[in-house]
Amino acid sequence: MGSGTWILALLVLQSVFDGIYGLEQEVNHRTERISGSAGDVLEDDPVGRLKVFVYELPSKYNKKILHKDPRCLNHMFAAEIYMNRFLLSSPVRTLNPEEADWFYAPVYTTCDLTPNGLPLPFKSPRMMRSAIELISTNWPYWNRTEGADHFFVVPHDFGACFHYQEEKAIERGILHLLKRATLVQTFGQRNHVCLKDGSITIPPYAPPQKMQTHLIPPDTPRSIFVYFRGLFYDVGNDPEGGYYARGARASVWENFKNNPLFDISTDHPTTYYEDMQRAVFCLCPLGWAPWSPRLVEAVVFGCIPVVIADDIVLPFADAIPWEEIGVFVAEEDVPKLDTILTSIPIEVILRKQRLLANPSMKQAMLFPQPAQPGDAFHQILNGLARKLPHDEGVYLKPGQKILNWTAGPVGDLKPW
Amino acid sequence: MKQTAGQHPNRRPYSAAVPGEAAALRPPSFLFWSAVHVLCCLVSAALGFRFSRLLFLLLFSPASHHHHLHNHHHHVHPLRQPPAAVIPFPPPPPPAVAGRVGVGRHGIRVRPWPRPDPAEVARAHEILVRLQQEQRLRYGVKDPRPVIVVTPTYARTFQALHLTGLLHSLMLVPYPLTWLVVEAGGISNETAALLAHSSLPVVHLPFHEDMPVLWNDRHRFEARMRLRALRVIRERRLDGIVVFADDSNVHTMELFDEIQKVQWMGALSVGILAHSAAPDATAKRQQRASEQETSPLPIQGPACNSSGQLIGWHTFNSLPYAKKAATFVGDGVTVLPTKLEWAGFVLNSRLLWKEAEGKPNWARDLDEVGISGEEIESPLDLLKDASFVEPLGNCGKMVLLWWLRAEARYDSKFPTRWVIDPPLEIVVPAKRTPWPDAPPDLPYQTIANEGGHVEKHVSKKVRSSRSKRSSHNKKKHETHVDTQVSEMSGAQEK
Numbered sequence: 038m039g040s041g042t043w044i045l046a047l048l049v050l051q052s053v054f055d056g057i058y059g060l061e062q063e064v065n066h067r068t069e070r071i072s073g074s075a076g077d078v079l080e081d082d083p084v085g086r087l088k089v090f091v092y093e094l095p096s097k098y099n100k101k102i103l104h105k106d107p108r109c110l111n112h113m114f115a116a117e118i119y120m121n122r123f124l125l126s127s128p129v130r131t132l133n134p135e136e137a138d139w140f141y142a143p144v145y146t147t148c149d150l151t152p153n154g155l156p157l158p159f160k161s162p163r164m165m166r167s168a169i170e171l172i173s174t175n176w177p178y179w180n181r182t183e184g185a186d187h188f189f190v191v192p193h194d195f196g197a198c199f200h201y202q203e204e205k206a207i208e209r210g211i212l213h214l215l216k217r218a219t220l221v222q223t224f225g226q227r228n229h230v231c232l233k234d235g236s237i238t239i240p241p242y243a244p245p246q247k248m249q250t251h252l253i254p255p256d257t258p259r260s261i262f263v264y265f266r267g268l269f270y271d272v273g274n275d276p277e278g279g280y281y282a283r284g285a286r287a288s289v290w291e292n293f294k295n296n297p298l299f300d301i302s303t304d305h306p307t308t309y310y311e312d313m314q315r316a317v318f319c320l321c322p323l324g325w326a327p328w329s330p331r332l333v334e335a336v337v338f339g340c341i342p343v344v345i346a347d348d349i350v351l352p353f354a355d356a357i358p359w360e361e362i363g364v365f366v367a368e369e370d371v372p373k374l375d376t377i378l379t380s381i382p383i384e385v386i387l388r389k390q391r392l393l394a395n396p397s398m399k400q401a402m403l404f405p406q407p408a409q410p411g412d413a414f415h416q417i418l419n420g421l422a423r424k425l426p427h428d429e430g431v432y433l434k435p436g437q438k439i440l441n442w443t444a445g446p447v448g449d450l451k452p453w
Numbered sequence: 454m455k456q457t458a459g460q461h462p463n464r465r466p467y468s469a470a471v472p473g474e475a476a477a478l479r480p481p482s483f484l485f486w487s488a489v490h491v492l493c494c495l496v497s498a499a500l501g502f503r504f505s506r507l508l509f510l511l512l513f514s515p516a517s518h519h520h521h522l523h524n525h526h527h528h529v530h531p532l533r534q535p536p537a538a539v540i541p542f543p544p545p546p547p548p549a550v551a552g553r554v555g556v557g558r559h560g561i562r563v564r565p566w567p568r569p570d571p572a573e574v575a576r577a578h579e580i581l582v583r584l585q586q587e588q589r590l591r592y593g594v595k596d597p598r599p600v601i602v603v604t605p606t607y608a609r610t611f612q613a614l615h616l617t618g619l620l621h622s623l624m625l626v627p628y629p630l631t632w633l634v635v636e637a638g639g640i641s642n643e644t645a646a647l648l649a650h651s652s653l654p655v656v657h658l659p660f661h662e663d664m665p666v667l668w669n670d671r672h673r674f675e676a677r678m679r680l681r682a683l684r685v686i687r688e689r690r691l692d693g694i695v696v697f698a699d700d701s702n703v704h705t706m707e708l709f710d711e712i713q714k715v716q717w718m719g720a721l722s723v724g725i726l727a728h729s730a731a732p733d734a735t736a737k738r739q740q741r742a743s744e745q746e747t748s749p750l751p752i753q754g755p756a757c758n759s760s761g762q763l764i765g766w767h768t769f770n771s772l773p774y775a776k777k778a779a780t781f782v783g784d785g786v787t788v789l790p791t792k793l794e795w796a797g798f799v800l801n802s803r804l805l806w807k808e809a810e811g812k813p814n815w816a817r818d819l820d821e822v823g824i825s826g827e828e829i830e831s832p833l834d835l836l837k838d839a840s841f842v843e844p845l846g847n848c849g850k851m852v853l854l855w856w857l858r859a860e861a862r863y864d865s866k867f868p869t870r871w872v873i874d875p876p877l878e879i880v881v882p883a884k885r886t887p888w889p890d891a892p893p894d895l896p897y898q899t900i901a902n903e904g905g906h907v908e909k910h911v912s913k914k915v916r917s918s919r920s921k922r923s924s925h926n927k928k929k930h931e932t933h934v935d936t937q938v939s940e941m942s943g944a945q946e947k
Binding site (some may be wrong): 380 | 554556557558559560561562563564567568569570573576577578580581583584585587588589591592593708781
């Protein structure tokens with residue numbers, strides 16, 4: 038009799054658990070959890086895990102520059118400005134530098150714009166150097182570690198190499214004074230001079246409000262197979278092709294301009310965002326640099342990004358398993374792009390769409406104002422928190438000097 | 454990087470503008486190479502084309518692997534390097550060293566036959582179909598109800614045109630569908646043949662009276678045919694949403710998604726395509742003038758107040774068309790709809806059943822409707838209280854279907870089942886040739902062609918005889934040609 042009631046109780050419990058598990062399964066069927074190599078960290082809350090001290094630099098390094106040219110707030114390099122604003126009012130900020138884990142100096146190096154709106158990087162090394170000289174003389178924290186517990190946001194084309202031409206950027210290398218600091222940058226390419234170990238790759242800034250206003254109903258059927266709008270040949274700078282995008286974009290055009298599955302052109306349609314929401318695959322090939330806001334737009338609009346950039350490092354690569362979300366095509370395989378895309382099994386495509394539909398994925402790519410949980414600001418802080426605690430090599434012994442303050446091109450040593 | 458076109462047309466000129474950029478490095482080789490560069494520029498200016506690529510192709514193409522970009526010293530003179538053979542066919546050797554992607558000029562890889570492979574295109578379409586199915590499951594209507602379509606029809610010239618169109622529209626509907634086709638004049642082979650083309654479950658109901666010729670009578674007749682179908686739904690207790698799809702109307706696919714929202718009875722906005730069939734210049738001008746005064750397209754449907762509740766109906770204003778209204782079928786002028794067309798209403802079939810759970814009491818019992826000569830004009834006559842009708846399509850703002858009546862003359866003939874058997878022999882020029890045995894012209898046509906009518910009659914005879922003669926000649930010519938061809942083919946076989 039007793040055993041009978043025990044068995045009955047076990048059966049009841051089992052059915053209850055099955056019910057709960059079944060519910061979870063149903064929820065998971067709709068959107069999958071995203072976990073990268075660092076684990077399921079997209080929704081971590083950085084508050085309480087780290088403390089950041091923000092240096093109060095004279096306004097000539099930040100506010101005055103922004104005041105001179107407010108276009109900096111809308112272009113794709115605006116992350117440095119919004120990161121500063123976010124940190125100033127974040128609970129992660131501390132006013133006591135003794136208890137800070139990380140130090141941040143807000144220097145807007147990408148805000149010297151031409152009349153066309155392109156940032157000129159020529160004064161940026163001097164500006165950065167001048168800021169570092171300031172913080173090393175006014176506060177003792179730089180000299181304590183020679184910058185190893187400091188981080189800077191450098192969203193320019195090739196990060197802290199401060200040049201838009203790749204050859205010149207490689208020649209310059211990363212600014213010597215930033216050798217030990219953590220760099221938060223959009224550029225990411227493996228085995229490249231301008232990406233140092235321990236950098237945090239972030240997405241470029243894309244205006245969240247503008248994308249929000251162009252949303253279409255999700256039941257609009259996705260009928261475009263492959264979509265791309267942009268240049269294939271940069272006629273102004275590389276008329277023959279072969280230089281721009283390492284010839285990959287020109288290759289896409291020459292191979293697929295007559296293919297009905299590929300909706301590619303250099304047009305500038307007003308329905309660009311709406312078209313992306315009606316496409317299954319969106320091409321994200323490299324340009325003069327491997328990164329672009331196209332990736333952010335593709336993720337936000339649920340279009341599977343087809344990344345054509347060898348050795349690229351995508352944003353938050355340790356938190357987001359990009360291999361499972363996007364399609365990576367080697368530049369030499371571009372002529373076979375149609376075969377590659379049509380031979381992906383349908384279950385894989387459906388899984389990628391499910392992962393993209395996960396709202397935490399879209400949120401991690403955006404810089405909304407005001408900041409929301411799970412957005413790119415929080416991912417940056419999570420990345421910084423994952424690097425804690427600092428290891429022994431960070432703190433220098435008394436008298437030890439690693440940085441050479443006179444290294445680098447002579448032009449960089451001039452005061453700013 | 455900045456991939457949107459037009460924002461950075463002039464990127465490179467900065468390097469020229471900035472002084473002291475690379476001032477530190479000025480080895481003597483730099484001067485030598487710049488002198489060579491100047492010389493080459495002068496030579497190509499004299500020749501009229503850039504000869505450097507040709508030269509490099511001849512000199513360096515067998516040894517084009519060695520030059521690349523192992524360390525950054527080469528980057529100082531990027532433009533003077535021998536390029537990897539930038540030829541489209543075949544693809545050049547890849548420039549990258551293992552593990553390192555190089556900067557510099559790369560070839561543009563184009564495959565030898567850059568045309569789409571039909572098997573791949575087919576596969577891509579399969580993928581799209583499956584993805585759209587999944588999208589519909591995810592974001593579309595949850596628990597869709599089956600659709601019951603009621604269509605009155607009868608065999609006539611334009612039936613194939615209209616019914617095929619409706620058939621294809623219904624075959625695209627993604628929900629389970631039952632099609633009730635009520636045919637005036639009993640079941641005919643024509644209609645049955647057309648319906649056999651679809652894979653839909655069709656209930657072909659006969660209605661043993663002939664379709665009247667006058668449009669006013671016809672509207673009432675169609676209403677009775679629809680009632681017949683509704684009675685069949687009631688008898689068989691068919692479940693689903695009833696849509697009144699007339700065979701000449703045009704329906705969008707979004708209509709069938711929208712009607713899934715109906716609870717008991719819904720009303721939609723119908724666009725009325727009422728324009729004259731005859732290309733009459735004065736009528737067009739008048740119409741354009743009248744169109745400018747009123748809205749561009751007359752719409753019948755529900756009218757709502759600002760909070761989305763039904764307050765009335767937009768009906769068809771027939772005043773502008775008063776003089777030009779069609780009276781009988783095929784008279785070539787505008788056919789006007791009734792005040793409220795059946796096509797703009799959808800019902801839950803349970804409204805028609807004798808007993809159904811939750812059936813509202815503001816609906817009349819179907820058995821009481823239509824008896825003792827009651828005139829049924831619109832589905833609102835099926836209800837006791839019309840205020841419970843739900844407005845669909847964003848409260849009538851979306852037009853999801855269009856009403857149209859386009860018919861040929863009621864006595865016009867057409868080949869049975871649109872099969873021309875035996876094949877036509879006579880080739881007759883198309884313009885201005887009257888049929889040899891055309892029926893007498895209708896009154897309005899003779900008034901227009903008063904002058905030329907008699908002449909036409911005379912010339913008709915002459916032309917037809919001439920054509921007969923010519924056709925005879927043509928026949929001879931054809932046989933002549935045939936023998937020629939057979940001779941030739943015979944010669945070839947030898």
